[in-house]
Amino acid sequence: MYGDTVGLKVDSSVSIAGCVQVIRQYDKSAVGIIRDRIIRHDYLLVCSYTDRMGLKRIIQCCRDLVSAGIVPEVYEFDDEPTTIEFLERLDSTYDGISDDIDAGEPEDSSS
DSSP states (O other), X not given: OOTTEEXXXXXXXXXXXXXXXXXXXXXXXXXXXXXXHHHHTOOSEEEETTOHHXXXXXHHHHHHHHHTTOOEEEEETTTEEEOHHHHHHHHXXXXXXXXXXXXXXXXXXXX
16 A cells, blocks of 8 residues: 555455455455455555545445454555544544535634
């Protein structure tokens, strides 16, 4: 991965069929390609650190994997392990910034 990305992997000992079923909801690659990524312990989903929609996609995929009994591995920057909670806080921060921008800054009444 590159320095400004986050990504998702799973341990290669997981139920490959169950994992592929979840990942295919987020990545329409061929089943064989996803299976090979799992076996090689490659990234299944990756996005830019600042890609809000990509981040939301990875968060939701992690939740779906957990619901399927699969423990996702989340990484940031240069293959540094992180947690889904970190990504959720980051997403919340981006949502707050977006809300602030949408609301606009109050006009300066001293003019």
